[in-house]
Amino acid sequence: MEITREYLQTVVNKCKPFSANGSVKQYIPGLDNSNQNDLGITVITLDGQTVSAGETDLVFTLQSVSKTISLMVALQDFGKEAVFQKVGMEPTDDFFNSIANLETYQQHKPYNPFINSGAIAVASMINGNNYLERFERILELVRKITNNPSVSLNKDVLEAEKRNGARNRSLAYYMESTGALDKDRVEDALELYFRINSINVTTHDLAKLGCFFANEGVSPHTGEKHIDGRHIRTIKALMMTSGMYNESGEFTVEAGIPAKSGICGSIMAAVPGKMGIGIIGPGINKKGNSLAGGKMLKLLSQDLQLNMFHKEIHKDR
Amino acid sequence: MEITREYLQTVVNKCKPFSANGSVKQYIPGLDNSNQNDLGITVITLDGQTVSAGETDLVFTLQSVSKTISLMVALQDFGKEAVFQKVGMEPTDDFFNSIANLETYQQHKPYNPFINSGAIAVASMINGNNYLERFERILELVRKITNNPSVSLNKDVLEAEKRNGARNRSLAYYMESTGALDKDRVEDALELYFRINSINVTTHDLAKLGCFFANEGVSPHTGEKHIDGRHIRTIKALMMTSGMYNESGEFTVEAGIPAKSGICGSIMAAVPGKMGIGIIGPGINKKGNSLAGGKMLKLLSQDLQLNMFHKEIHKDR
Amino acid sequence: MEITREYLQTVVNKCKPFSANGSVKQYIPGLDNSNQNDLGITVITLDGQTVSAGETDLVFTLQSVSKTISLMVALQDFGKEAVFQKVGMEPTDDFFNSIANLETYQQHKPYNPFINSGAIAVASMINGNNYLERFERILELVRKITNNPSVSLNKDVLEAEKRNGARNRSLAYYMESTGALDKDRVEDALELYFRINSINVTTHDLAKLGCFFANEGVSPHTGEKHIDGRHIRTIKALMMTSGMYNESGEFTVEAGIPAKSGICGSIMAAVPGKMGIGIIGPGINKKGNSLAGGKMLKLLSQDLQLNMFHKEIHKDR
Amino acid sequence: MEITREYLQTVVNKCKPFSANGSVKQYIPGLDNSNQNDLGITVITLDGQTVSAGETDLVFTLQSVSKTISLMVALQDFGKEAVFQKVGMEPTDDFFNSIANLETYQQHKPYNPFINSGAIAVASMINGNNYLERFERILELVRKITNNPSVSLNKDVLEAEKRNGARNRSLAYYMESTGALDKDRVEDALELYFRINSINVTTHDLAKLGCFFANEGVSPHTGEKHIDGRHIRTIKALMMTSGMYNESGEFTVEAGIPAKSGICGSIMAAVPGKMGIGIIGPGINKKGNSLAGGKMLKLLSQDLQLNMFHKEIHKDR
Known part of the structure; x- marks a missing residue:
């Protein structure tokens, strides 16, 4: 599967307008109303591609x-x-x-x-x-x-x-x-x-984190194994049922990808065996999730068949 | 992947003792205390195997x-x-x-x-x-x-x-x-x-249902398409987050398979692209789920690597 | 203590404007928006006075x-x-x-x-x-x-x-x-x-009921004893703590009189040893109590020293 | 109305056994299991009597x-x-x-x-x-x-x-x-x-406090007016509806006296126009109220006709 910068840019463009209905968490220094419509994404695949689009130079904190x-x-x-x-x-x-x-x-x-x-x-x-x-x-x-x-x-x-x-x-x-x-x-x-x-990160860092979860706890760039794969599966399962706060059910239906959001408008997603995704979009909804960022994740899932409940993914190899 | 009757019988034997701590829903005719330790399972794979073990002749109702x-x-x-x-x-x-x-x-x-x-x-x-x-x-x-x-x-x-x-x-x-x-x-x-x-079924019927969900809404025995695959994915996603009542989080961590339980002690599980599973084990816990049946599902998931959060399953085909 | 019709009319006039912020329970036949500003009161004292003012010919149902x-x-x-x-x-x-x-x-x-x-x-x-x-x-x-x-x-x-x-x-x-x-x-x-x-009553009927509670279960007009006085005290105590729904605390502070309201905008109040009060004012607040009616009760309590927590009332006889 | 020491001692004796089902709040220094069956009471009337019975030398803290x-x-x-x-x-x-x-x-x-x-x-x-x-x-x-x-x-x-x-x-x-x-x-x-x-008091101090509330904010021993009577009535009303925690409804029915309890097993009660009552009985129930102490208050109310919902109390003077 190849993901091009042009494709990602299209996704950013399509989803950006959804930020308008959100709000930016004001008490956190570094983000203010001027960031409401920012939107950035980095995808890193397990086979080595790194693709980014949008405001990927934004530095924000890990939060949740x-x-x-x-x-x-x-x-x-x-x-x-x-x-x-x-x-x-x-x-x-x-x-x-x-x-x-x-x-x-x-x-x-x-x-x-x-x-x-x-x-x-x-x-x-x-x-x-x-x-x-x-x-x-x-x-x-x-x-x-x-x-x-x-x-x-x-x-x-x-x-x-x-x-x-x-x-x-x-x-x-x-x-x-x-x-x-x-x-x-x-x-x-x-x-x-x-x-x-309060740890500073970028979408690139989040995508690396996602990769690590997608790759069962083995660092995709060094091959070093940091954590037992069983713990990583436990965490991905919890990301699926609870990672997007009390909007997790909808994300499981609409995206079908384990993901964890942060109040800054960030999302870290892990597609098992495939890729990590890092997203920033500071305009969040009442449940605390990035509006445009969530939309991007759902769109990627559809376009690239990343939904884990899709039969094709599980075909016998 | 081959599943033998002997293997399934071992699973039944291992899990049966867990029924002891449960109770049987008394108000439903057809089940009583004599059924508390019953345990049966049928697995039907998408490639055509049907394997059963335990009390698979028990007739019970669909319930949830x-x-x-x-x-x-x-x-x-x-x-x-x-x-x-x-x-x-x-x-x-x-x-x-x-x-x-x-x-x-x-x-x-x-x-x-x-x-x-x-x-x-x-x-x-x-x-x-x-x-x-x-x-x-x-x-x-x-x-x-x-x-x-x-x-x-x-x-x-x-x-x-x-x-x-x-x-x-x-x-x-x-x-x-x-x-x-x-x-x-x-x-x-x-x-x-x-x-x-109040519809009467057996573990065989539940396994067929599971197959149907695993196969994206196409009947595995007739090839007939009854329901749009998107709706089937929606239902599987909801089974993952909510199918086992307020014990769904634990099942997602421990089994990682979309499943729906019934108060009779039944479980219908759908492993996308692979198989359907029908279980009966009337001894249920306080959350309404079959104790021995749940244990069987978790054991099968481990033994047969059915956990959807496992990286291997998602390797590029 | 003498209560004149002129005094009661003043109370009605002062309190009527409070109805404006309320609403009339629409599903009950017999009351509609035209009644929102109606306000009527009847006071019957244990020593035989009956005084009324306002819309006391309105017929409404007992409700709560x-x-x-x-x-x-x-x-x-x-x-x-x-x-x-x-x-x-x-x-x-x-x-x-x-x-x-x-x-x-x-x-x-x-x-x-x-x-x-x-x-x-x-x-x-x-x-x-x-x-x-x-x-x-x-x-x-x-x-x-x-x-x-x-x-x-x-x-x-x-x-x-x-x-x-x-x-x-x-x-x-x-x-x-x-x-x-x-x-x-x-x-x-x-x-x-x-x-x-769904029993039809008037403010006069409610005042009679109040009198009965005020007089410890003895009918003030016939002297007949219908109910054991201990039960009547129990009911008055409950009226004090719970008679005005989840606004009872405020009524106890502001009026200090056992009272029970109905969703039609009625209030039946019993001043122990003194009088019964029947009120109708269909404009109710979100907690289900008559706005202008509640105001009247509080005003009467102040003007006539009916607040049960007042020291003077309890002076040794 | 005269209250004798003998009468109060009888009340203490009758009510003491109710402490057995309670428990003593352990985290507060000064009280331990040895106090579970202690029971003491002081009554001070507005006309100058002071009567005590039981363990009235116990020093405890004001708490609630x-x-x-x-x-x-x-x-x-x-x-x-x-x-x-x-x-x-x-x-x-x-x-x-x-x-x-x-x-x-x-x-x-x-x-x-x-x-x-x-x-x-x-x-x-x-x-x-x-x-x-x-x-x-x-x-x-x-x-x-x-x-x-x-x-x-x-x-x-x-x-x-x-x-x-x-x-x-x-x-x-x-x-x-x-x-x-x-x-x-x-x-x-x-x-x-x-x-x-954490202010140390005795039943005598609590009875004085009760007197002060009963006397509308005027110190009964000095005649000095410390607080506006309207505020005192407000507090008594709140004591009636909420003074005994989520057991206040029952106390209003059974005693009909404004009272406030403390987790040490204390009760301060104010009978408007009549008397103040101070009680200690460290065996409390699950709702936080003194078991034997509550029983004493109910018994006093019956014996001495202190229930505020009693018609006789409100007879025109």
Whole structure:
């Protein structure tokens, strides 16, 4: 399958108008209303092509895409069973920052690792003596996977995250009160959570991440195996059912590709065995997903037959 | 890939003990405590093998597996856009018969077509002059797909469904009160819903259904195309995110196969491009899924590499 | 204390403008938009005065004011303990027709007898061979208390109640499904509930009812004792905490008088030891209470020192 | 009306056995399992009697009884309208430390000032340059009302409150996130909230507080008027509908007296125009109310005809 720059540019052009109905998350430094109609995409295939179109020089922060990385590290540290004793595997119909269900259903663990409460619980588990050590481990892994040693912390965004972190604090303290979070890990988990949200990346970095998931945890540029393939499949399955917040069901129907979105308007998608996709489009809808970016993913899926529920893909080889 | 009867019998033997922790849905005639440890499976591959093991002569009713059929007919009658104006595409963390979310989130349509409220809403749409005509259309389709003209209504179960239908009535009237269900369709939709739940089938019939979904809507035994492939992909995607009720997330992680369960302890699974699987195991857990049956599906997925998130499956052909 | 017609007319004039922000419940025959600004009041004191002002010739139906009557009969039939095993005593923050809490908190009895679910549960208890007999008992009691033998059923309203009864049906069937309502009493309870809602009254009748509650269950015009005073105190206490739906807290603060409102815009209030008040003002707010009527009650309470939390009232005699 | 020590001792003896089914809040220093069956009561009438029985030398902390004091100060500082723009007046069916409704109903203010979220919101309003100044104002008022200059802060309890304050922190940060609490007041409000919960008192002090409410804000021992009577009536009304958490409905029916409970097993009750009552009985039920203490209040109400819904009390003087 060949993907040309011209084709990608057509996709960008077709989808750009959908940004108009969105809004840009204002509290995060680096993005403002002038970015609402930005749209960029990078595709990296497992067989070595890299193709980009649109505003691919935009630098933005990982935000919720980081939830896949922290889960990966926790799975590596403790294994599937231990991690999923702390956090569930089920999609939720609530918003990503919801607190009600933690109380209403006397559910003393968050529904899944891709909502805020779940990601904070995961952050509280990661090995390391303090949040600085834990953060270094995560940052190093992101640098290796993206093959980009210049990936780094955005301190302005970190400050903003902390200043605007009331909802996340509320989630963390609620979990302390029910025993879902260890008392002495609360502030540390929040600090780590804010930091991994604040790592600067580009669509190229996201596409590399997607590739890594598509290639079962083996770095496509070095061939190095960083993570056990079973953990990677677990994460892709969760991206399918919960990666796009409470819009995941629609994305599974319309695109059929495991993907994880971030509040900056980013999407990192992994087409198993085929390619990684990195998208930025800061105009987001009420559910927190990039409007034009989501449209691009659905269009690519149709045009390139990437929908995993398509029979042809699964034909016996 | 060859699947032998011996292998399937091993799977049945390994998984049978898991039934012990379950319970049998008592209100449905034909199943009682004596069935708790029954376990049967039929696999039909797209290339023509049919293999069975365990109690495959058990006759049971479609129950919630029928939700895939009624959705199929509604999609054929009205198209995707119209159907999903009446019912959502999102997985829910609530139980299959939940009513709270219809009120709490002022969500005037059910979350998805595979929870009871959603299936009743779908049943209310299907073309036909009355519930008898509508039911005949569905029954005929099931007979064609299973290539089994003797598939028929179980009147005892229908009576039991109606006698024990208070929760479903409550859901239907609630939806009338918010306008999600047309006033003059309420009783008709309930009658149809109870009927399609009460169609007698075997694991062989479920495996045929699974095959049909795996083969993109083309009958694998006659080559006849009954339904547009796009609708079949939509249904498989919904089976992945919502087919196993509020345990769908775990099944996506552990099995990675689109599947739909029924309260009798049945599972119908469709491995795209490969096979259909029909399972019965009446010992169900609190979320309504067959304990031993679910275990079998997960084991098959591992042993036969059926997990859709596995890279190998997607290698370029 | 003397209450003059001139004073009451002033109150009506002052409060009338508040109706403008309300709306008239349209599905009930007999009331339409032309009634939005109607406002009428009758006060009957225990020492024999009857004073009226405004549109007191308006005939309307009991609606939720009837919830006090059915509770009274159930208390008489079975005693406090038995009744409150079926229905709670607690105020709720939900709307009067809410269903969510019946599920969310696995609360298998309605919060209190003055929300719809609770009143249906109470209606299901009342002694009698069928809904006609039960209804006759209630109608007779209303006639006795109001000393008005012409009080009767409004058949047009009854038809409308049944035609628009989907939410109440949903509540009743939900309660059947959890065992809160006996299976064979559901339709009968609904029929009775719709009927007692559909009894025609005037502000004069409501004031008589209020008097009866104010006078501890002794008819103020005949001296006949119809109900045990303890039951009357129980009902007044519930009127205080739950009589004005989820606006009861504010009414307790602002008026401090036990009162029960109806969706027609009626209010029946009972000032213990002093007087009964009947109000009609069809312009209601979102919580279901008469806007101008509520204002009148608060004003009367201030002007006439009727607030039960006032120290002076409780001075040793 | 005369209340003898003998009579009160009988009440204590009758009610003591009810403590057996309760439990003692363990995280608060000063109370442990040895206190489960303690029971003490002090009654102070407006005409000057002081009568006590049982363990009236027990020193315990104000806990939620303090919610009446902070509301009083806020009402004095800003008036009714301003205060109730920040916090509601409605009783809630949820537990006192619930967070779900703040999200579910997009209710950006707490239901009432007597649940934890509401009391924290009230604490955030009180005038003063910092929490120390604010606390001093409240402590001074308590000393004046109780005429007990030795009332003071229990530092051990304060430390325990802060150490175990996760749920309250969660509530406060949630309110910050929705704008219900000012960003720069969160930690200060929590600190103040924990402090006013940690003021040492006895049943005698609580009875004095009750007297003050019963006497419309005039100190019964000095005749000094501390607070506007209208505010006192507002607080008594809220005590009636919400003072005993989500058991307030039952208390209104069974006792009919405005009362406020604390998690230590204390109750402060105010019978308008008559008396104040202070109770301690550390064995509490699941709703947070003293089991034996609640029983005492109900029994006193019956024996002494204190139920406010009783007709006799309201007879024209």
